[in-house]
Amino acid sequence: MDVEYKRKDTIPSLFLSQVKKHAKRVALREKNFGIWDEISWSGYYQKVNHLALGCLSLGMEKGDRVAILSENRQEWLYSDLAAQSIGGISVGIYPTNPPFQVKYILEHSGANLCIVEDQEQTDKVLEIKNELRDLKKIIVVDPKGLRNYKDPMLMVFDDLLELGKEMDQKTPGLLIGHIAEIQENDVATMVYTSGTTGPPKGVMWTHKSILAVMDDIVTMLPLTERDEVVSYLPLSHGAERYFSLYAAIMAGYTVSFSESITTIQEALAEISPTFFFAVPRIWEKMYSQIHAKVKDSVALKRYFFELSVKIGQRLTQRIINQEEISLGSKILYGLAYILCLRAIRDKLGLLRARTCLSAAAPISPEILKFFHSIGIVIRQGYGMTETGGFNFLQRKSDFKPGSVGKALPATEKSKIADDGELLVKGKCLFLKYFKDPDATAKMLQGGWAHTGDVAKVDEEGDLFIVDRKKDLIITSGGKNIAPSEIENDLKRSLFISEAVIIGDNRKFLSALIQINFDNVSKWAMENRISFTNYKSLAVNPEVYKLIQNEVKQVNSRFSRVENVRKFRIFDKELDEDDNEVTATQKVKRAIIENKFKYLIDDIYTE
Incomplete structure (x- = not known):
């Protein structure tokens, strides 16, 4: 990119200035078939440029929403920056969301384009596309398995890049003009809340607000161009977006993507990041x-x-x-x-x-x-x-x-x-x-x-x-109790992976506990206790005694009124697919208390 760009008051303009400064340095790494592929800052810009112009060729206009439904990968970042670079608004969707949740965000946001990762995500959108009046195109990053799909809404990501490349050759520098029109108070992205208290809300972040926070983070941590970060938490989550995209642009450091979420530990060992969130x-x-x-x-x-x-x-x-x-x-x-x-x-x-x-x-x-x-x-x-x-x-x-x-x-x-x-x-x-x-x-x-x-x-x-x-517990005796402190102490146990404290308007505190399947199963084998799956362990009396001992140890560290008097073990592992936890594994307390009411009733009517 042979252009001098001095503005830094929007995310795309800051990106341009960093591309100029770090052109040949490594911006991104992604592991494919066991090999780390590297993308320079100039290569990063080329992808964003062609994708943005490709979106323009499809008729995208300023203010249009571009949804991204994918695991963490380079194309996520290209899509986010491309949308913002032509005045659009990016909208992240968790790839673990089932079709009805995908439909809600696509419909509520009025997304015109939806960039999906693969066949699995494509199928989700195709299932609901007839109910989405604003959606015009579904762009597929990895078209493997889609050879026989004939829907006219589908388009391959690389084909869109090619459209943008052709436009760039005809009108060099076109994207720079679009970036110049973006103002700091324009909306850059919408981050949907996790929906722990109701339907997800679209939180609108401006370029100005994002850059103000990022300046604080980069300065206070601090982060520099010498840092290395591994991207692994969902990019739909605002915090991961900050460190994989916005802070990376501001500081100029390198972001690496593992082959999949299951190989994150391997990626950490190989990259050995200097900053880890x-x-x-x-x-x-x-x-x-x-x-x-x-x-x-x-x-x-x-x-x-x-x-x-x-x-x-x-x-x-x-x-x-x-x-x-x-x-x-x-x-x-x-x-x-x-x-x-x-x-x-x-x-x-x-x-x-x-x-x-x-x-x-x-x-x-x-x-x-x-x-x-x-x-x-x-x-x-x-x-x-x-x-x-x-x-x-x-x-x-x-x-x-x-x-x-x-x-x-x-x-x-x-x-x-x-x-x-x-x-x-x-x-x-x-x-x-x-x-x-x-x-x-x-x-x-x-x-x-x-x-x-x-x-x-x-x-x-x-x-x-x-x-x-809203989570503070007031017992029937009038005592105010913060459940998270007790829950976090319970989760220090090797045998407990999740705990939900119950007790609002009750005579005593109780807990719903999810056992750590890996550690409890090892313990069971060592003690010659037979089991077949999680549920068979959860209902086993010996496992109950094991957890009871862990609860007693935690109780010893709290006052009597904060003691867990009784508990029950979940008969299943809490799952995002079942709407029981968020993508970042935060428990949806109200849903849990309603869904497992039978366990709570059993505790308090015993």
Whole structure:
């Protein structure tokens, strides 16, 4: 691209400036058939350019919506940037969504084009296309298996690129003119909420709000062109989009895609990213995997692991207490790191990770302390889709488990309302909900975004999220309880993968628990307990006793009123396909309580 472009106030204009600066450097990597293919920044631009012009050739206009229904891959990013570059609005759809949920978003957004990954996603859209009056074309990235599909709405992604290439040859520089027309207050993308409290809402982010938040993130973490990131969480989720696309453009670092979600651990090991973002469920799984492997190792390895972690935990506690660390403690930890802890980081694929981040839900402080003890410092952040994704972030020097840190500059003001709810305002806020003025007015009462999260601030100005306002439990005795703290402690168990605390207007707390199938099945085999599947373990009396012991241990760490008196084990694993959890594995509490009412009734009528 031989063009000088100095504007940086929209995402496409910032992209152009980075292409000029980093033309030959590697922007993207994708693994295909076991080999990492690399795309330079200039190659990245060429794909976006041709795709954008291809969309123009199909009649796309400014303000039109382009839906993207795909797993993480380079074409996702090309599609997002191409749509924005001609003034369109990108709309991500989770590839795990069933047809009825895909229909809702395509219909609600009024998407004109839908870019789908493969045959599976194509079939979803073809099943509902006759009910979608705005949809004009379905663009298929991987047409394998579609040879006999004759629907005129279908078009192959590479054919669309070819159309754009022809247009580019006829009118060189055409895309630059379109990018010049985009203004910072134009809508760049719509991010649909996960729908935990009702139908998903289309949250409209402008170029200005995205870049304000990204400037904060890139500066505060910080992120630079030397960083490496692996893209693996769904790109429909705002946080992953930030780190795979927007922050990557702003900082100029390299983003890598694994062959599939099932090979993410292999990709981490091969790439060894310098920055790693994960939702709490990922960190919990890593924590569980480490302890499960140690449990199965020989006695000497277990001894060295426990000793090394103990040394690390002592050091971590001194850091939390802001105590001076002696030279002897540093040397002792250095030995523990060399002999044991370094190998654990390497196995996780996080040996080079200088910055790690957890956000999107609360995480157990004990899990944060554990990772810190082995040399992986996880900083916590907080935000919600409506407030731009990130509003608070722990500073590098402030390791305070449970805190999400202090406000970022784009979150210009924040306060705690009389009922404990966190309110924020600033350049970070979304524009509005698409087609929903009433919900917009409710969210932005008085110009403040009402987060729905109960929070508190300590004497040093660090924010702590207590729980979702609607999830707080008030027992029949009038005691206010935040269930997430108890749930997170339960999930530290090797044998528990999910927990839902029940107790609103009840005499005592109870829990619905999902066992960790892998670890419980190993335990069952070791104890000669026969089983065939998850359900056969869930109903086994010996498994109940196992979980009962885990619950007792957690109860010992809480006050009596916060103790789980009774529990039941889910007879199935919670599944996104069954609308029980979100794509980032957050439990849909209201749906769970309704769907498994028979278990709750059994607890309280016993």
